[in-house]
Amino acid sequence: MSVDIYWRIAMEGDQRSLRRKGASRGGFAPEVPGALAPGGRDDYTHADYMAQVARASEAAGFVGGLLPSFPHTDDPWAAAATLAGETSTYRFMVAFQPGFLHPVKAAHMSATLQRATGGRVVYNIISGGGGPQQLWWGDRVDHDDRYARTSEFLDVLKGVWRGDFTHKGRFYQVEDAGLPESLTGLPFPQVYFSGSSPAAIAAAGRHADYYLSWLEPFEALAEKFGQVRAHSVTPPKFAVRIDVLARETEEEAWEEIRRGWTSAARGTGAGDSVGWRRSQSFVAGAGDDHRDLEVQPNVWGGFDRLRAGPAFGLVGDYRQVAARLNELIALGVDAFILAGVPHLEEALRVGEHVLPLLTKGTSK
Numbered sequence: 001m002s003v004d005i006y007w008r009i010a011m012e013g014d015q016r017s018l019r020r021k022g023a024s025r026g027g028f029a030p031e032v033p034g035a036l037a038p039g040g041r042d043d044y045t046h047a048d049y050m051a052q053v054a055r056a057s058e059a060a061g062f063v064g065g066l067l068p069s070f071p072h073t074d075d076p077w078a079a080a081a082t083l084a085g086e087t088s089t090y091r092f093m094v095a096f097q098p099g100f101l102h103p104v105k106a107a108h109m110s111a112t113l114q115r116a117t118g119g120r121v122v123y124n125i126i127s128g129g130g131g132p133q134q135l136w137w138g139d140r141v142d143h144d145d146r147y148a149r150t151s152e153f154l155d156v157l158k159g160v161w162r163g164d165f166t167h168k169g170r171f172y173q174v175e176d177a178g179l180p181e182s183l184t185g186l187p188f189p190q191v192y193f194s195g196s197s198p199a200a201i202a203a204a205g206r207h208a209d210y211y212l213s214w215l216e217p218f219e220a221l222a223e224k225f226g227q228v229r230a231h232s233v234t235p236p237k238f239a240v241r242i243d244v245l246a247r248e249t250e251e252e253a254w255e256e257i258r259r260g261w262t263s264a265a266r267g268t269g270a271g272d273s274v275g276w277r278r279s280q281s282f283v284a285g286a287g288d289d290h291r292d293l294e295v296q297p298n299v300w301g302g303f304d305r306l307r308a309g310p311a312f313g314l315v316g317d318y319r320q321v322a323a324r325l326n327e328l329i330a331l332g333v334d335a336f337i338l339a340g341v342p343h344l345e346e347a348l349r350v351g352e353h354v355l356p357l358l359t360k361g362t363s364k
Contacts, residue, residue, distance in 0.1 A: 003329060003360045004239075006093055007057035007347050008339035009050050009065040009083075011073040015341050018245065018260040018306045025049060025342060050079060051086040053343045060351020064091025066124060066241075066337050077109060084117045092117070093192060093337070095124040098153035099146065104177050106153075107160040111183035121189045124212065125150060127200065147199040154191070154207045161188055192239055192335075196224065196275035205231035210239040210335055214275055215312040217282055217295045222331055239335035240328060243303045243313030244346070246321040246354050253315050254291070257300065261290040264305035279304075279311040298324050307341055322357035329360055 014025040054065055065083075067076035080092035092113075098106070113121050127146040149171045156172050159165035163178035178184075193208035195201065201224075204211045211228045213221060221240070229235040247253040283301040286292040293302040298316040303309065314321045325336065340346025 003333070003358065004063050004335040005061070005355065005358075006064045006066050006091070006335070006337045007053070007060075007062040007350075008241075008337060008343060009053050009067050009079075010343040011050070011068050011076065011079065012070055012308070013046070014049070014343050015307055018256060018341050046074060047079070047082055049344075050074075051083055053347060054083050054087050054090060056344055057347040057351070058087050058090040060347050061355050062090075062338075062347065062351065064093055064120070064122065066093045067095060068124075069095040069097065069126070077113070080121070081113060081116070084113075084120065089120070091120045091122050093122040093124050095126055097126055098150045099127075103153045103156035103172060104160050104174055107157050107179060108183070110157075110189055111161070111179050111186050114186045114189065115183060119187045122192065123189045124192045124194065125154070125207070126194050127203075143197065144199040147195065147197070147203045151203040151206060158188065193236070194275075196278055200274070201227050202231050204228055204236065205233070208236040211236045212239045212241060212337070214279060214310040215240055215242045215299070215314075216279065217299060217312075218327065218331060220278075220282065221328075225332055237334040238332050239337065240333050241310060241337040241339075242325075243310065243339050243341075244321055244350055244354070245313065245315045245340065246318050246350060248317060250317045250320060253317060257290055257302070257306075257315055260306040261302070264290075264302070275310075283311070309339075318353040319357060322354050325354070326357075326359045329358070 016025060057065055067079050069076050076094045076096065080094050083090075083092065096106075101109075110121055110123075127150045152169050152171050156165070156167050156169070156174060156177075159167060160174070160177045161179065163184060165177045166175050167173065167177075190209045191207055192210045192212045193200075193204040194212045195204065196213065201211075205228055208228075211225070213224060215221070216224070225238050228238075245253050245256060247256065279301065282295055283293050286301075290300075290302060294300050294315075295312075298314050298320050300313060300315045301311045303313045304311040314324050316324070328336075338350060340350060
């Protein structure tokens with residue numbers, strides 16, 4: 001059995017390294033000396049940079065790429081359609097919040113993209129972390145109700161996919177809904193479902209093909225997987241989103257962290273996200289030295305200080321990082337979404353030096 005390993009596409013732009021905070025490549029970065037950004041070159045767009053990362057990560061052995069969703073970036077659905085022609089077998093994991101699409105429309109969009117790409121669409125279902133970003137979307141639904149809405153959304157979407165579907169629920173009502181005949185019979189996208197709260201875990205138990213978690217200390221991660229299994233009639237597979245900083249030597253990897261740490265700022269929180277609060281609880285009381293955030297060998301909880309995103313990732317030499325990934329595979333992980341800064345060069349580095357060391361290999 002193989003492990004599916006995805007790479008993250010930098011929808012928001014990219015830092016030149018973890019030592020230099022702030023986007024300066026692709027994305028919507030300001031024009032600064034040395035930047036490779038749309039603001040500095042009329043003939044280079046963010047789509048060009050995303051295409052570079054997609055092509056590089058496909059060549060490096062990754063099965064596909066995560067296209068995250070943010071208010072200030074390109075739309076991941078449109079980006080997937082744009083990038084599909086740049087790759088051959090690469091899957092596109094489209095992140096989206098069900099509250100901002102009607103499930104009938106989502107089914108139509110998904111089936112169209114499935115047909116156009118030969119079945120390369122994957123869902124990353126997110127229900128939102130609350131706070132100002134959630135309000136940007138115009139969404140005032142509270143935390144647990146967002147997961148109830150997500151669960152009903154997926155019920156309707158799957159029903160529409162099957163055809164001739166009628167539903168009268170709390171959030172959605174449809175009558176005799178289905179896809180056009182030309183779009184029927186296509187494979188339904190795999191569902192990667194995110195969320196750490198009890199409401200999220202209960203919804204994941206109903207709908208997830210893969211339950212997707214940020215990296216946490218391994219014991220806590222195993223406990224969370226157990227909770228998902230307990231809420232599942234048919235337990236899903238498990239996936240983990242992990243930032244990786246791997247180098248030839250452990251000393252070189254930690255030196256990269258140390259140099260970024262000198263200018264690191266404290267995080268600002270993430271709305272009502274339970275996952276964010278969990279990640280911060282694991283490093284509560286840590287000292288001021290960057291190594292104080294190493295909660296177990298090579299598992300470091302300070303990535304959020306060096307770039308926007310989850311706190312935990314892996315730091316070490318190539319064999320150490322591969323060993324930690326192999327431990328997670330032994331723990332029951334069947335898929336990873338890996339990332340590194342900058343996304344282009346790190347995709348090639350991880351593909352060349354880390355992926356060949358994994359015990360189960362990767363699927364294509």
